[in-house]
Amino acid sequence: MANPIKPDNSVVTTCAYCGVGCGFKAETYEGRVVRMIPWKEGKANHGHSCIKGRFAFDYYISPERVLTPLIRTTIDEPWRSVGWPEAIEYAAKGLRRVQEKFGRTSVGAVSSSRCTNEEIFLTQKFARAVLGNNNIDNCARICHSPTQFGLSATVGWGAASQHFDSILQADVIMVVGANPTEGHPVFGSLMKRRIRQGAKLIVLDPRQTESVKSPHLKADVHLPLRPGTNVAVLDSISHVVVRENLYAEDFIRARCEWHEFENWAALVGSDQYAPEVIGPLAGIDPQDIRKAARLYAGGPNSAIYYGLGVTEHSQGSTGVMCLGNLALACGMLGREGVGVNPLRGQGNVQGGSCLGSWPHVFSGYRFVTDDAVRASFEKDWGVTLDSEPGLRLPNMFDAALTGHFRGMYIMGEDPVQSDPNQNHIVEAMRRMEFVILHDLFLNETSKYAHVFLPGSSSLEKDGTFTSAERRVNRVRKVVEPMAGYQDWEIVVMLMNAMGYPAEYSNAGEILDEIARLSPAYQGLSFALLDRVGSAQWPCNESAPEGTEVLHTKSFPRANGRGTFMLTEYVPTAERTSDRFPLLLTTGRILTQYNVGTQTRRTPNTRWHSEDRLEISREDAEARGIRDGEWVQLTSRFGTTKLRAQFSTRVNAGVVYTTFHHAKSRVNRVTSDLSDWATNCPEYKVTAVEVTRVEQASETATAKRKKQKALEMA
Amino acid sequence: MSARIFISRDSGALCVGADEVAQALRKAFEKRSLKVEIVRTGSRGLYWLEPLVEVATDKGRAGYGPVNVSDVEALLDAGMLEGKKHELGIGLVENHPWLKSQTRLTFKNCGIIDPRSLEDYKAHGGYKGLEKALAVGPKAIVEEVISSGLRGRGGAGFPTGIKWRTVAETPPQQKYIVCNADEGDSGTFADRMIMEGDPFVLIEGMTIAGIAVGATFGYVYIRAEYPDAIEAMEIAIHDARKGGVLGRGMAGSSFDFDMEVRAGAGAYVCGEETSMLESLEGKRGEVRAKPPLPAHVGLFGKPTVINNVLSLASVPIIMERGGGFYRDFGMGKSRGTMPIQLAGNIKHGGLYETAFGITLGELVDEIGGGTRSGRPVRAAQVGGPLGAYFPRELFDTPFDYEAFAARNGLIGHGGIVVFDDTVDMAKQARFAMEFCAIESCGKCTPCRIGSVRGVELMDKIMAGEDRSENLIVLENLCNTMKFGSLCALGGFAPYPVMSALTHFPEDFGTERKRL
Amino acid sequence: MWAELRELRDGIDTGTPPRDGPNVTLTVDGVEVSVPAGTSIMLAAAKAGRSVPKLCATDMLEAFGSCRVCLVEIEGRSGFPASCTSLVADSMVVRTQSDDLQRLRKGVIELYLSDFPSGDIPGGWSEFHTVLDQVGVKTHPYAPIDNHMDAPIDSSNPYFLFDPAKCIVCSRCVRACADIQGTFALTIDGRGFRSKVAAGMDETFFESPCVSCGACVQTCPTQALIEKSLFVGGYSRG
Numbered sequence A: 001m002a003n004p005i006k007p008d009n010s011v012v013t014t015c016a017y018c019g020v021g022c023g024f025k026a027e028t029y030e031g032r033v034v035r036m037i038p039w040k041e042g043k044a045n046h047g048h049s050c051i052k053g054r055f056a057f058d059y060y061i062s063p064e065r066v067l068t069p070l071i072r073t074t075i076d077e078p079w080r081s082v083g084w085p086e087a088i089e090y091a092a093k094g095l096r097r098v099q100e101k102f103g104r105t106s107v108g109a110v111s112s113s114r115c116t117n118e119e120i121f122l123t124q125k126f127a128r129a130v131l132g133n134n135n136i137d138n139c140a141r142i143c144h145s146p147t148q149f150g151l152s153a154t155v156g157w158g159a160a161s162q163h164f165d166s167i168l169q170a171d172v173i174m175v176v177g178a179n180p181t182e183g184h185p186v187f188g189s190l191m192k193r194r195i196r197q198g199a200k201l202i203v204l205d206p207r208q209t210e211s212v213k214s215p216h217l218k219a220d221v222h223l224p225l226r227p228g229t230n231v232a233v234l235d236s237i238s239h240v241v242v243r244e245n246l247y248a249e250d251f252i253r254a255r256c257e258w259h260e261f262e263n264w265a266a267l268v269g270s271d272q273y274a275p276e277v278i279g280p281l282a283g284i285d286p287q288d289i290r291k292a293a294r295l296y297a298g299g300p301n302s303a304i305y306y307g308l309g310v311t312e313h314s315q316g317s318t319g320v321m322c323l324g325n326l327a328l329a330c331g332m333l334g335r336e337g338v339g340v341n342p343l344r345g346q347g348n349v350q351g352g353s354c355l356g357s358w359p360h361v362f363s364g365y366r367f368v369t370d371d372a373v374r375a376s377f378e379k380d381w382g383v384t385l386d387s388e389p390g391l392r393l394p395n396m397f398d399a400a401l402t403g404h405f406r407g408m409y410i411m412g413e414d415p416v417q418s419d420p421n422q423n424h425i426v427e428a429m430r431r432m433e434f435v436i437l438h439d440l441f442l443n444e445t446s447k448y449a450h451v452f453l454p455g456s457s458s459l460e461k462d463g464t465f466t467s468a469e470r471r472v473n474r475v476r477k478v479v480e481p482m483a484g485y486q487d488w489e490i491v492v493m494l495m496n497a498m499g500y501p502a503e504y505s506n507a508g509e510i511l512d513e514i515a516r517l518s519p520a521y522q523g524l525s526f527a528l529l530d531r532v533g534s535a536q537w538p539c540n541e542s543a544p545e546g547t548e549v550l551h552t553k554s555f556p557r558a559n560g561r562g563t564f565m566l567t568e569y570v571p572t573a574e575r576t577s578d579r580f581p582l583l584l585t586t587g588r589i590l591t592q593y594n595v596g597t598q599t600r601r602t603p604n605t606r607w608h609s610e611d612r613l614e615i616s617r618e619d620a621e622a623r624g625i626r627d628g629e630w631v632q633l634t635s636r637f638g639t640t641k642l643r644a645q646f647s648t649r650v651n652a653g654v655v656y657t658t659f660h661h662a663k664s665r666v667n668r669v670t671s672d673l674s675d676w677a678t679n680c681p682e683y684k685v686t687a688v689e690v691t692r693v694e695q696a697s698e699t700a701t702a703k704r705k706k707q708k709a710l711e712m713a
Numbered sequence B: 001m002s003a004r005i006f007i008s009r010d011s012g013a014l015c016v017g018a019d020e021v022a023q024a025l026r027k028a029f030e031k032r033s034l035k036v037e038i039v040r041t042g043s044r045g046l047y048w049l050e051p052l053v054e055v056a057t058d059k060g061r062a063g064y065g066p067v068n069v070s071d072v073e074a075l076l077d078a079g080m081l082e083g084k085k086h087e088l089g090i091g092l093v094e095n096h097p098w099l100k101s102q103t104r105l106t107f108k109n110c111g112i113i114d115p116r117s118l119e120d121y122k123a124h125g126g127y128k129g130l131e132k133a134l135a136v137g138p139k140a141i142v143e144e145v146i147s148s149g150l151r152g153r154g155g156a157g158f159p160t161g162i163k164w165r166t167v168a169e170t171p172p173q174q175k176y177i178v179c180n181a182d183e184g185d186s187g188t189f190a191d192r193m194i195m196e197g198d199p200f201v202l203i204e205g206m207t208i209a210g211i212a213v214g215a216t217f218g219y220v221y222i223r224a225e226y227p228d229a230i231e232a233m234e235i236a237i238h239d240a241r242k243g244g245v246l247g248r249g250m251a252g253s254s255f256d257f258d259m260e261v262r263a264g265a266g267a268y269v270c271g272e273e274t275s276m277l278e279s280l281e282g283k284r285g286e287v288r289a290k291p292p293l294p295a296h297v298g299l300f301g302k303p304t305v306i307n308n309v310l311s312l313a314s315v316p317i318i319m320e321r322g323g324g325f326y327r328d329f330g331m332g333k334s335r336g337t338m339p340i341q342l343a344g345n346i347k348h349g350g351l352y353e354t355a356f357g358i359t360l361g362e363l364v365d366e367i368g369g370g371t372r373s374g375r376p377v378r379a380a381q382v383g384g385p386l387g388a389y390f391p392r393e394l395f396d397t398p399f400d401y402e403a404f405a406a407r408n409g410l411i412g413h414g415g416i417v418v419f420d421d422t423v424d425m426a427k428q429a430r431f432a433m434e435f436c437a438i439e440s441c442g443k444c445t446p447c448r449i450g451s452v453r454g455v456e457l458m459d460k461i462m463a464g465e466d467r468s469e470n471l472i473v474l475e476n477l478c479n480t481m482k483f484g485s486l487c488a489l490g491g492f493a494p495y496p497v498m499s500a501l502t503h504f505p506e507d508f509g510t511e512r513k514r515l
Numbered sequence C: 001m002w003a004e005l006r007e008l009r010d011g012i013d014t015g016t017p018p019r020d021g022p023n024v025t026l027t028v029d030g031v032e033v034s035v036p037a038g039t040s041i042m043l044a045a046a047k048a049g050r051s052v053p054k055l056c057a058t059d060m061l062e063a064f065g066s067c068r069v070c071l072v073e074i075e076g077r078s079g080f081p082a083s084c085t086s087l088v089a090d091s092m093v094v095r096t097q098s099d100d101l102q103r104l105r106k107g108v109i110e111l112y113l114s115d116f117p118s119g120d121i122p123g124g125w126s127e128f129h130t131v132l133d134q135v136g137v138k139t140h141p142y143a144p145i146d147n148h149m150d151a152p153i154d155s156s157n158p159y160f161l162f163d164p165a166k167c168i169v170c171s172r173c174v175r176a177c178a179d180i181q182g183t184f185a186l187t188i189d190g191r192g193f194r195s196k197v198a199a200g201m202d203e204t205f206f207e208s209p210c211v212s213c214g215a216c217v218q219t220c221p222t223q224a225l226i227e228k229s230l231f232v233g234g235y236s237r238g
Helices: A051-055 A084-102 A117-131 A145-154 A164-169 A185-196 A230-243 A249-255 A258-268 A275-282 A286-298 A316-329 A349-354 A371-381 A393-402 A422-430 A487-497 A507-517 A526-532 A617-622 A697-712 B011-015 B018-031 B069-077 B118-123 B128-136 B138-148 B160-168 B190-197 B199-213 B227-242 B273-280 B309-313 B315-321 B323-327 B360-367 B401-406 B425-439 B450-462 B467-484 B488-492 B494-503 C041-047 C099-113 C127-135 C172-181 C215-219
Strands: A009-014 A023-029 A032-038 A107-111 A136-138 A172-176 A200-204 A221-223 A302-306 A340-342 A407-411 A434-439 A451-454 A463-466 A471-475 A534-536 A582-587 A612-615 A630-634 A639-646 A654-658 A686-692 B002-008 B035-041 B053-057 B060-064 B089-092 B176-181 B217-222 B258-263 B304-308 B337-344 B350-355 B377-382 B389-391 B415-420 C023-028 C031-036 C093-095 C160-162 C186-189 C196-199 C225-227
Touching: A009 A471, A032 A051, A084 A107, A084 A407, A084 A434, A084 A451, A084 A487, A107 A117, A107 A393, A117 A136, A117 A349, A117 A371, A117 A407, A117 A463, A117 A487, A117 A507, A136 A349, A145 A316, A145 A340, A164 A185, A164 A302, A172 A185, A172 A286, A185 C172, A200 A230, A200 A286, A221 A286, A230 A258, A230 A275, A230 A286, A230 A316, A249 A258, A249 A316, A258 A316, A275 A286, A286 A302, A302 A316, A316 A340, A349 A463, A371 A507, A393 A422, A407 A487, A434 A487, A463 A507, A471 A526, A507 A526, A526 A534, A612 A617, A612 A630, A617 A639, B002 B011, B002 B018, B011 B018, B011 B190, B011 B227, B018 B035, B018 B069, B118 B199, B118 B227, B128 B138, B128 B199, B128 B315, B138 B160, B138 B199, B138 B315, B138 B323, B160 B199, B160 B304, B176 B199, B176 B273, B176 B309, B190 B199, B190 B227, B190 B309, B199 B217, B199 B227, B199 B304, B199 B309, B199 B315, B217 B227, B217 B273, B227 B258, B273 B304, B304 B309, B309 B315, B315 B323, B337 B360, B360 B377, B360 B415, B377 B425, B389 B494, B425 B450, B425 B488, B425 B494, B450 B467, B467 B488, B467 B494, B467 C099, B488 B494, C023 C041, C031 C041, C041 C093, C099 C127, C172 C186, C172 C215, C215 C225
Parallel strands: A107 A136, A107 A407, A172 A200, A172 A302, A200 A221, A302 A340, A407 A434, A434 A451, A582 A654, A612 A639, B002 B035, B176 B217, B176 B304, B217 B258, B337 B415, C023 C093
Antiparallel strands: A009 A023, A023 A032, A463 A471, A471 A534, A582 A686, A612 A654, A630 A639, A630 A686, B002 B053, B053 B060, B060 B089, B337 B350, B377 B389, B377 B415, C023 C031, C160 C225, C186 C196
16 A cells, blocks of 8 residues: 555644643544644644654553452462453452551552643542542652752742743853753754754753764753762852952842841852862863853853752752842842743643642642641532641551551553562561552562552543643543553542542533632633633733743742742762762663653664663773673662763763663662752762673573573472 | 976866877986986867967967877977977967967966966966955955856856855854856866866965955865866865965964865765755755855855856956956956867867957857867857857857847856757757756756656657647646745756757658768 | 744745744735845745745745745746745845746656656655656656665654655754754765765664654655555555
């Protein structure tokens, strides 16, 4: 057949992968999704896409999809396939039984940033209104929770201050701990476009990523700082701004408190943060620190974009505060072309943050301890709510080991693969009485679950996502749910089975409830989104079609002004030693998405079939390691095997790997240290050693098997 | 006794043994213990006389040519060094009728001076133009060039002064002067002669252009097939810098101007100005769409003046003698002189600079002397491989941009290629399409695919297959290429084809012309 | 520039990117239309409801001027300028249809068809097929000898393939990879008729720096680059 088939239907929806939130037209032919065409009217992507959203959608019909509910009594038993009513009842009864035996706060829930706003909202409602406690967390814990903390502290809200298109007005772009061309490809392309037009680029990253150097793109300043020295370097940049009088005095006097600035200036302006001191500490040239500071402060429009390279550190929240401080000091907030913008990774992690999927706040970041706020929720939901903040996800695992936490409802997450210090988590999971996993595929965590509820992919449901630029996009159902129900419908069934009367005739009614209870989402509805396509929160009476740029007139803090947080550098406890002389840092690549749940089930694996350990030639040769050889990667937490890959992108002393494949078990090695404020794990700094192994672990197993077979013959 | 002789270093002369002759003479002088200075010059442009040996006498320079190595001894014996008679002697070179009848304004120094001597150039009036230019300032320079009526000598014939004014009026920023020395047309060599014989006149012209429009840097894009010209220009630029007439604050002024040579890589299409800019930028030599004009968005996106070698080389004398002086020569809207290059099957091939207005017939028959083969002239192609073939009936056409255009021809860069009656015009028409196909950049459809189809059609027509139908298809194809092509490569390829079909239809018949 | 990106509309391709700026009024086929200064005649014509057929132009990329299908006539100017690269001017009078223009468009399309798999003409639904309908030309008068019908298909990428036999060297894929994606994985290799789309250093798409973003597939007007998922039972040339 020479001519291609012509799709017979198309639905405008949003990509479910990363935080850019590209608009797509899902085209179907005879009920099957055959093509995803980037939507020209998508405000984030303007008709562009990346390999994941554009092509890697076939995971939804992967033969590995679980299509019927599964239950079992103990985790050592095989799964039993049952119908929905039986599975829901078993799940409801299981959680109640644990609560009766171990207490109301012995159970909790984790929502998924891969699910819609409506589903996340229902999950935290499930924890609060049905389970009766605040043990609800989401995966932003392990990536951008410091953004929440650090930006709220300095500018009032923990979200991107600009919309993506704002970068086209930037003159200086500073990328800190992020690799947009791989992690947020469509935004990365927009950034490259702006740089080709003449904007300057500063990059803070231990590695020479594609964002540092690639065709027609070269960073004007690259600071390849040692992992763990973010705060020191950022304070040093601020030091130059202060001592060379590059700060924007008019802006500070008008929009901040001058004495707060002076306090901060005294700290960062002190000699200990001089480039000549910090440069050697971080392994970079002091002149480059000065160059970066002068370039950023000079603007006229300078924009900061940062990622997990800032947050996933023991001083993650401090690092974010440094960025807020710097932007305020140089007057780079409140208009187009500037801002402080966290590049949220997941398609809906911003939603998770906004909608109160946290143990200590309701939607809109309002504390559960606040009586007035709590009362408004109690009124709408018709139940009394717990006033005590609940457990964070890492604390849930700690509490499991001490016996206080026994039951979990996990939606769309695989903590065993994605969370750090894997051995610790496996221990914790084994101690659980009852675990419900609600997901598309069996995964590492499902090994420890008692109920598996098969969910729906984003092609199979209605709802909304909130992207990294605060944009609320519509997710529309393209095909019927393969396992029978949309995710939100499953949560509703569970709520009802546990005695809470929940009824919604469509997902739009959930958004209406969100709008009622969250000031920033007040004006949102399916009707509005159908009319204008998408809208950035805050969306309310004063901004009926959403807000593109934040902080234009005031900062959402008590006094309406931004503040300068004191950001003293405290080196991480994770230190290299003779035993572990190298620093491991982790990250992502373009073709795989996080733990690879979706992308590993698509042809994307042809590009990245395994995680490799990138090591400098110098370090490799000192250890007798050859390119492509298997090596043992060990830290004081654990060990795993990977294949080595010589790379010029890492300096001597630093090694790098990705965590997309379960069999790599990278998180066995990552440390248990975390951000002081939010417990965001310090994925980015682990002291390790790398040694040769004689042969791959699989071959050893095969050898043993062969030996056994021979003995039996 | 001390004598001075002059032998050309021009690559045309080198092809016929000028180096060997110079070498032989040097050996002979040694053997005879004679102190003789050999000065290597450009060529006078009388190529049928090369290798031409000139001897300085008190009456002027006596010429002997064409000299072979085997003639050296006899010439010396006959008293060549005193200018004595010999059968190879041509008398005083200045008085040679071929030279005397010319109006050499652009080529006034070519063949006379030592191209590697800035002093010699200055001694012959060089850099007077720049001196004047610096005195009157940028605006006045532009006015002078406009008033001279100088039109682009590369072929487009666009008024040079107007182009300069457009660039001069762009806001102050980095601007460039680019000299198009790609000279790809068959039968042309004037640019090469200037670069090899009088490079400083080009450097001076570019410098004046830089001052006029506010450009501080220039590039000379020389085709790779001119290695001698590349070398000559690089040496001259080096010497000009040493001599203080290039660089920051050159010639003691407040202006900066410097330049460098860039070599092409074997693409005729890179003689098209935008394709040349792409090549200079290190990209594929693909033609750019206009608008925007290079005068606004040119090299590296900056306002750029692009001129042919001859245009720029005519500027110094325009500044020195005034625009009115230059304008006085010529006819109609074709003012000044045109360095015409006579080539092909021609008896007297070479460089003939004269005022516009001379007829094609006068050039081919009287000055060119008819064919070298002695057979009757059948056709002359003017303006390069994409120029029209003119039969004898059109030899009364005066050399004038508009007069040639009115007869579906073009002057182009001023090259004339002569053919005798053994030429097969169908083959020539096929060659036009083949040339276009080989040299096409490939960007636009009419040229990329059309030229290939044109060759295939010509093959069928020449073989007599469906001749009348294919002739109609060919005519339609020519229309598509002429009006649809992105640039003049595809756009002008129909000219030689249609002129051959029009003026020499007998060659396209089923019977081939037999001799 | 960001204001211009937002002007893009699904299902409509105005041929060149929209511009910002003070308006200019002109007439296209007798219809008056106002567009910002710096806009192409092609976009103005589209806005006036008098769309000009096009192949190498798309409103997601800057004009290129290579296909020569979009030629128009401008009163007072000689020749037949390309409407994609020509800019509007106040009081300009443009004609998108005439006998001369039809003859030229027919000539260009016939050249394309002389190097295109004839079996893929009937039943196709690409942009190229739409243009064939617009211009009303489906055959050509040549007996072509040189062609690209045997060029090997690149099927290395798991998601899309490239069939050079259908390629019209419009360079939209090269421009998309450069200006939209910013990877610069594609170029045109060779000269004249030998021009071909090449990935990396003339490698397969998979081996080249291509990041499989799909921008080239989306923009290809002839479906020479096309998703494999649109072929049931594999791809074969017509």
